[in-house]
Amino acid sequence: MTQMTIGRLSKEAGVKVTTIRYYESIDLMGEPDRSSSGQRLYGDEAVQRLSFIRHARDLGFPIDSIRELIDLQHKPGEDCAHVDVIARRQLAGVRQKLSQLEALEAELKRMVSACAGGSIATCKVLESLGDHAHCLDAHDAGLISTQIGAKL
Amino acid sequence: MTQMTIGRLSKEAGVKVTTIRYYESIDLMGEPDRSSSGQRLYGDEAVQRLSFIRHARDLGFPIDSIRELIDLQHKPGEDCAHVDVIARRQLAGVRQKLSQLEALEAELKRMVSACAGGSIATCKVLESLGDHAHCLDAHDAGLISTQIGAKL
DNA sequence: CTTGTCTCTATAGTCGCTGTAGACTGTAGG
DNA sequence: CCTACAGTCTACAGCGACTATAGAGACAAG
Numbered sequence A, B: 001m002t003q004m005t006i007g008r009l010s011k012e013a014g015v016k017v018t019t020i021r022y023y024e025s026i027d028l029m030g031e032p033d034r035s036s037s038g039q040r041l042y043g044d045e046a047v048q049r050l051s052f053i054r055h056a057r058d059l060g061f062p063i064d065s066i067r068e069l070i071d072l073q074h075k076p077g078e079d080c081a082h083v084d085v086i087a088r089r090q091l092a093g094v095r096q097k098l099s100q101l102e103a104l105e106a107e108l109k110r111m112v113s114a115c116a117g118g119s120i121a122t123c124k125v126l127e128s129l130g131d132h133a134h135c136l137d138a139h140d141a142g143l144i145s146t147q148i149g150a151k152l
Numbered sequence C: 001c002t003t004g005t006c007t008c009t010a011t012a013g014t015c016g017c018t019g020t021a022g023a024c025t026g027t028a029g030g
Numbered sequence D: 001c002c003t004a005c006a007g008t009c010t011a012c013a014g015c016g017a018c019t020a021t022a023g024a025g026a027c028a029a030g
Helices: A006-013 A017-025 A044-058 A063-073 A081-114 A124-130 A138-148 B006-013 B017-025 B044-058 B063-073 B081-114 B124-130 B138-148
Strands: none
Touching (some): A006 A044, A017 A044, A063 A081, A063 B124, A081 B081, A081 B124, A124 B044, A124 B063, A124 B081, B006 B044, B017 B044, B063 B081, B081 B124
């Protein structure tokens, strides 16, 4: 199996067809060969590259970092300190979000367990939300709030 | 102080001026009075409402949930079960993200600590990323990956 | 030959803002 | 009164990383 269609590549690497085309459009994946009718044809190295990208995305690396990592992969002689920096930056970000989410979880838990049923007029959840005494620092909260609500 | 400008409201509620105007544009905040020259003028109840919104956003509630919560606030006689559902949904989402982030943190930590310096050719971090044996389930990972990289 | 599944391109939408441009308004000091 | 300068106005483009849609063409199996 030297050449495969985009659908096949999609299954091999676990990345949606549309996403592969998107990666091509932003030059994260190079332009593949085309069949006589214009369909994309990929080789096995595309599976490798796409799997790398997917794994890095799963770990939350932004596209730009992945671009850097791929560039570095093609300079095998260089020092890997730069790679380390990128990974540590990512780890630091994840840890920051973890601690923010833990604070959120605590406040939400508190709110929900305070609710004893009853009417809206006495609802502890709404009361907590209206309360000015915030648990989180405004800056941190602003940073994280955009990200949590997104896909629930 | 019965009437205040948007800048004042911004400081009172801890929400940026542009964000307030955005909330108005999506009908999350109602249209305020205007001065003779067309500047927005808010009363104290706007501070209350905006603070409620901000606190809910800080906790990661999506705008649509906040809209629901505000609607419910205006029906004080009804049962608060619906409010509880919204809050629990949010808590469940936060907990899911927490566990995903914990898995991420573990893998990143493992990757980074495996790096002993040296050249890119032998870099353990790049090796891990290229590895097909993923720690996360593809679906979960896809859900979360979009959110973590965003603001690092 | 038909049916159904891929594949193609191009464009708009998602979420929750943020930034920009260019014009106007309000206020404090000289 | 004049001048700065901060605040406000509208309208629209951009962010990140996709996702969805429309409308058309391609290919494999029965």
